[in-house]
Amino acid sequence: MALITDNKKIGNGIYLLEVEGRFKGSPGQFYMIQVAETYPLLSRPISIFELTGNKLKFLYRIAGEGTRLLSEKKGGECIGLRGPYGNGYPSVKGKIAVVGGGMGAAPLYETCKRLKEHPDITAVDLYLGFSEEIILKNEWEKVCSSFFYDIGGMITKHVDVADYDAVLACGPDIMMKKLTETGKKHGKKVYVSIESRMGCGIGACLSCSCKTANGNKKVCKDGPVFLGVEIYDL
Amino acid sequence: MTCDLSVKFNYLDFKNPVVAASGTFGFGEEYSRIYDVGILGGICTKGLTLEPKEGNNGIRLWETPMGVLNSIGMENPGIEAFIKNELPKMKKWDTRIIANIGGAAEEEYILASEMLNNADLDMIELNISCPNVREGCMAFGMKEKSAGELVEKIKHTSRHPVIVKLTPNAENIVRVAEACEAAGADGISLINTVKAMAVDIKERKAVFENIYAGLSGPAIKPIALRMVHEVCKAVSIPVIGIGGIMNWKDAMEFIMAGAHLIQIGTANFVNPEAGKKIVSGMKDYMEKEGIKNLDEIRGII
Ligand SMILES: Cc1cc2nc3c(=O)[nH]c(=O)nc-3n(C[C@H](O)[C@H](O)[C@H](O)COP(=O)(O)O)c2cc1C
Numbered sequence: 001m002a003l004i005t006d007n008k009k010i011g012n013g014i015y016l017l018e019v020e021g022r023f024k025g026s027p028g029q030f031y032m033i034q035v036a037e038t039y040p041l042l043s044r045p046i047s048i049f050e051l052t053g054n055k056l057k058f059l060y061r062i063a064g065e066g067t068r069l070l071s072e073k074k075g076g077e078c079i080g081l082r083g084p085y086g087n088g089y090p091s092v093k094g095k096i097a098v099v100g101g102g103m104g105a106a107p108l109y110e111t112c113k114r115l116k117e118h119p120d121i122t123a124v125d126l127y128l129g130f131s132e133e134i135i136l137k138n139e140w141e142k143v144c145s146s147f148f149y150d151i152g153g154m155i156t157k158h159v160d161v162a163d164y165d166a167v168l169a170c171g172p173d174i175m176m177k178k179l180t181e182t183g184k185k186h187g188k189k190v191y192v193s194i195e196s197r198m199g200c201g202i203g204a205c206l207s208c209s210c211k212t213a214n215g216n217k218k219v220c221k222d223g224p225v226f227l228g229v230e231i232y233d234l
Numbered sequence: 235m236t237c238d239l240s241v242k243f244n245y246l247d248f249k250n251p252v253v254a255a256s257g258t259f260g261f262g263e264e265y266s267r268i269y270d271v272g273i274l275g276g277i278c279t280k281g282l283t284l285e286p287k288e289g290n291n292g293i294r295l296w297e298t299p300m301g302v303l304n305s306i307g308m309e310n311p312g313i314e315a316f317i318k319n320e321l322p323k324m325k326k327w328d329t330r331i332i333a334n335i336g337g338a339a340e341e342e343y344i345l346a347s348e349m350l351n352n353a354d355l356d357m358i359e360l361n362i363s364c365p366n367v368r369e370g371c372m373a374f375g376m377k378e379k380s381a382g383e384l385v386e387k388i389k390h391t392s393r394h395p396v397i398v399k400l401t402p403n404a405e406n407i408v409r410v411a412e413a414c415e416a417a418g419a420d421g422i423s424l425i426n427t428v429k430a431m432a433v434d435i436k437e438r439k440a441v442f443e444n445i446y447a448g449l450s451g452p453a454i455k456p457i458a459l460r461m462v463h464e465v466c467k468a469v470s471i472p473v474i475g476i477g478g479i480m481n482w483k484d485a486m487e488f489i490m491a492g493a494h495l496i497q498i499g500t501a502n503f504v505n506p507e508a509g510k511k512i513v514s515g516m517k518d519y520m521e522k523e524g525i526k527n528l529d530e531i532r533g534i535i
Binding site for chain 1: 235258259260264265267268280288289293294295296297299300301302304306309451453499502504505506
């Protein structure tokens with residue numbers, strides 16, 4: 001159980017949840033959030049937005065019953081939390097492009113923050129694409145070397161993949177597929193974080209099994225981050 | 235007072251009646267990082283087939299009020315890889331190991347059970363009840379004739395005790411249970427998931443590629459309990475009760491309905507420590523009620 005310290009609406013159906021406690025985790029990993037003990041039954045996998053000291057934040061959108069109930073929770077109430085689960089983004093070097101689409105922006109905040117602090121990283125350029133509105137407009141610049149965003153267009157058009165040592169992405173399949181293809185052409189590694197319906201969240205139930213170039217993998221345990229070519233170059 | 239949770243299931247002793255259900259516990263490894271799975275009475279493996287299986291395409295899991303629909307489609311590494319890679323790890327835990335086997339055709343079941351003869355297992359659970367594969371499996375469990383014939387053949391090949399896992403979708407589950415007993419089954423487990431479906435009205439399509447899937451969780455418990463009760467009255471071999479067991483109270487209901495052991499499935503997803511909590515909850519209840527052994531209350535209804 002974790003104590004909610006804040007849960008505020010920051011966009012159309014989009015919320016920022018903050019809980020207090022002693023947490024671990026690295027960028028790209030997720031927690032299983034249990035809204036109630038009885039209903040809904042399953043926990044929801046939500047990736048780490050930010051982790052500082054004893055505060056853990058999650059950026060989420062109301063997508064169904066579970067997240068709707070979560071959005072009704074107030075500071076002072078408790079939720080069930082298990083994790084961190086999943087592999088998270090690998091360590092990279094040099095000049096990095098971080099690319100997100102829609103709610104795919106969620107795991108990229110902590111990702112950029114950690115990259116920016118890392119001595120092996122020369123630059124962290126963040127590109128975010130949104131369909132209607134930009135979320136947390138004033139926050140992103142703080143955690144990267146340069147920030148570019150776009151509303152209603154194709155964010156991939158603005159990323160010169162050849163100019164980077166590696167690309168870390170999270171967003172719609174078409175976006176991550178496009179980045180993977182360009183990355184392959186220029187011999188650059190593109191890491192993608194994929195989304196899937198999960199049951200147990202720990203690798204036992206095979207609900208989130210996905211086809212990869214190296215056979216079936218479990219998104220919750222082997223992922224959610226994979227090399228783009230493993231997923232899209234089949 | 236010291237209460238004894240152990241159960242004699244035919245000739246096998248189980249230290250307690252709580253067994254992890256097939257397909258919800260992998261091969262135990264993931265859960266062993268969360269608690270000592272050796273405290274369980276037993277673990278049923280993920281459904282195994284002769285050859286490795288990739289499972290179904292499309293959405294595999296869908297939540298519904300107080301239940302879960304799944305269409306995993308028996309993704310598994312195959313019997314050979316199970317014996318080589320998974321079983322040795324499972325043997326480290328002090329618990330009974332039950333291999334759940336499925337197949338599309340009779341021949342597959344026979345070969346699978348033959349291959350398992352050299353493996354160090356406690357029991358085989360014959361899965362004739364999975365609704366998520368196109369051929370075989372549940373087809374065998376729908377009628378008493380096909381179920382009885384298959385069980386007879388497996389009893390002939392297997393050196394392990396054979397329990398048969400039944401489907402609530404059977405024409406008459408009590409008759410199927412009786413046919414399995416007559417064919418020599420060492421026990422019965424029930425129920426597997428209930429054939430069900432979901433529709434995505436936005437897409438105007440069935441959620442699952444196979445259209446139908448299997449429903450589990452609290453939503454099916456009252457039906458499972460009724461079926462376990464009916465089967466326990468009809469057969470003299472021991473029964474494992476399964477279906478929507480979320481806590482020790484649910485577990486006690488199945489014991490009172492006549493089950494020797496119980497299996498927990500979906501509960502493992504809701505709380506990965508469910509198995510551990512149910513074992514300790516049952517113990518506390520027995521101590522409080524002065525029940526020395528589960529025999530005192532088993533089948534009292
Ligand atoms: C994701 C999932 C996978 C399952 N896979 C299998 C399987 O491989 N073999 C099998 O006999 N039963 C399988 N089952 C059925 C369970 O073992 C159990 O019979 C059923 O879920 C009812 O119990 P529950 O309500 O406690 O989950 C599966 C169930 C779920 C939810």
